[in-house]
Amino acid sequence: MENRSIVSIADYGKEKIQYLLDMAAEFEAHPNRQILKGKVVATLFFEPSTRTRLSFETAANRLGARVIGFTDPKVTSSSKGETLKDTIKMVSNYADVIVMRHKLEGAALYASEVTNVPIINAGDGSNLHPSQTMLDLYSIYKTQGTLENLNIYMVGDLKYGRTVHSLLMSMRKYNPTFHFIAPKELEMPEEYKLYCKQNNINYIEQQDFTEDTIADADILYMTRVQRERFTDLMEYERVKDAYILKTNMLGKCKENMKILHPLPRVNEIEYDVDESQHAYYFDQAQNGLYAREALICDVLGITLDQIKNDNTIIG
Amino acid sequence: MEQNKENMMVAALENGSVIDHIPTNKLFTIVQLLDLEKFKEEVVIANNLKSQVMGKKGLIKISGKFFSEAEISKLAVVCPNIRLTVIKDYEVKEKREVTLPEKLTNIVKCANPVCITNNEPMKTVFYRKDMETLKCRYCGKEQKLKDIKLK
Incomplete structure (x- = not known):
């Protein structure tokens, strides 16, 4: 049987991405359905992540599926020393799809190798988080009308930020121009700059974060600069306020510019920016619901055509 | 002259293997391995x-x-480009340059402590990125051949 798991979307082509975006758009138009009636979705959170879990569980519930699972590994047999393989094998007897989050890198890929039940990777350590990438792509597509030829500014922690790395790779076929704005200690790692060069992706690195430096942005992707990432705390004190987005920095920005943030935010976007027409991070989180509805249906083999001609739509 | 001497050594073997072209600083690593x-x-x-x-x-x-x-495969990881000769009944049955294979299953240990392979009873899989670099199938981290630890 073909394994339909989604462990990574980094190697998806344009066609497949567009297919999933179109699917997400269908779910945005009609999020409540019974298309998964009779299906059981397992959400196995070996590492807690409230935001991602709620989004996946809402997606499953709004499509009529039932949800089983756990939210904390302390209450499961993995705390008694059960292997990941055994847990996955056991749950495979009950569920039609497994959504899993794990602190170890490569856990989702390994899980997909030990079962025929499709796995959706909801984050494996600092490695991959494809549903986040999918919702980022959907948010960009929805607000810009295209994924092609965009100026994407990534700001903050570009060294450890898993979301910016995944986004960078999944945008490679759309001729983007990236601007990496980060303190020296948290700049984009060499391997991703090499990736850009190998894939002919334009990028510009800068440390200044001002009204002028972001004037040309279509997308401003903000991330958190976390204290614990710094080896030199004096350096942290010096840069911590330099990567905060303030309302007065939005004076020169383009009409279509949208601010994205994977959330949770701490202080890197000032609260009054929320009122701006450019703020999009809460809508972005909502798009996560539609993107996850699309991913769950895709791994279950439900096609875009079926979703377009779905007669189980509620309301 | 040297070539003859080597031939004598190989020819003297009735059944067995000869590992040749070992860099001098790697000889005892292989003996140990x-x-x-x-x-x-x-x-x-x-x-x-x-x-x-x-x-x-x-x-x-x-x-x-x-x-x-x-x-x-293990030999290839520790010491790429050695030559392996198989002798049966005093005759050379096979002679091959051992190079780093494209895929290594359960040979190499991943250096990433939070890789699933270091926390689960499972086989490691590495792919050859180039002749000096391996990439873990699971966590995607790359390792230089000179830093590799065998499983």
Whole structure:
């Protein structure tokens, strides 16, 4: 049987991405359905992540599926020393799809190798988080009308930020121009700059974060600069306020510019920016619901055509 | 002259394997890897032999030993570009340059402590990125061949 798991979307082509975006758009138009009636979705959170879990569980519930699972590994047999393989094998007897989050890198890929039940990777350590990438792509597509030829500014922690790395790779076929704005200690790692060069992706690195430096942005992707990432705390004190987005920095920005943030935010976007027409991070989180509805249906083999001609739509 | 001497050494083996073209600084790593100390049959270990290609080289001749693909892969990781000769009934049955395979299953340990392979009873899988670099199938981290630890 073909394994339909989604462990990574980094190697998806344009066609497949567009297919999933179109699917997400269908779910945005009609999020409540019974298309998964009779299906059981397992959400196995070996590492807690409230935001991602709620989004996946809402997606499953709004499509009529039932949800089983756990939210904390302390209450499961993995705390008694059960292997990941055994847990996955056991749950495979009950569920039609497994959504899993794990602190170890490569856990989702390994899980997909030990079962025929499709796995959706909801984050494996600092490695991959494809549903986040999918919702980022959907948010960009929805607000810009295209994924092609965009100026994407990534700001903050570009060294450890898993979301910016995944986004960078999944945008490679759309001729983007990236601007990496980060303190020296948290700049984009060499391997991703090499990736850009190998894939002919334009990028510009800068440390200044001002009204002028972001004037040309279509997308401003903000991330958190976390204290614990710094080896030199004096350096942290010096840069911590330099990567905060303030309302007065939005004076020169383009009409279509949208601010994205994977959330949770701490202080890197000032609260009054929320009122701006450019703020999009809460809508972005909502798009996560539609993107996850699309991913769950895709791994279950439900096609875009079926979703377009779905007669189980509620309301 | 050197070539003849080498031929004599190989020819003298009735059944077994010869590992040739070993860099001199890797000879004893291989001796250790193959656990030759415990080997009961005839073993010849030579180092600093003259070599036209390498200047100096090491050579190991092991009687009654035929390597499995897994063992050959291990040799390739520790020491790429060695030559392996298989002797049966005093005749050369096979001669091959051992190079780093494209895929290594359960040979190498991942250096990433939070990789699933270091926390679950499972086989590791590495892909060859180039002749000096391996990439873990699971966590995607790359490792230089010189830093590799075997499983």
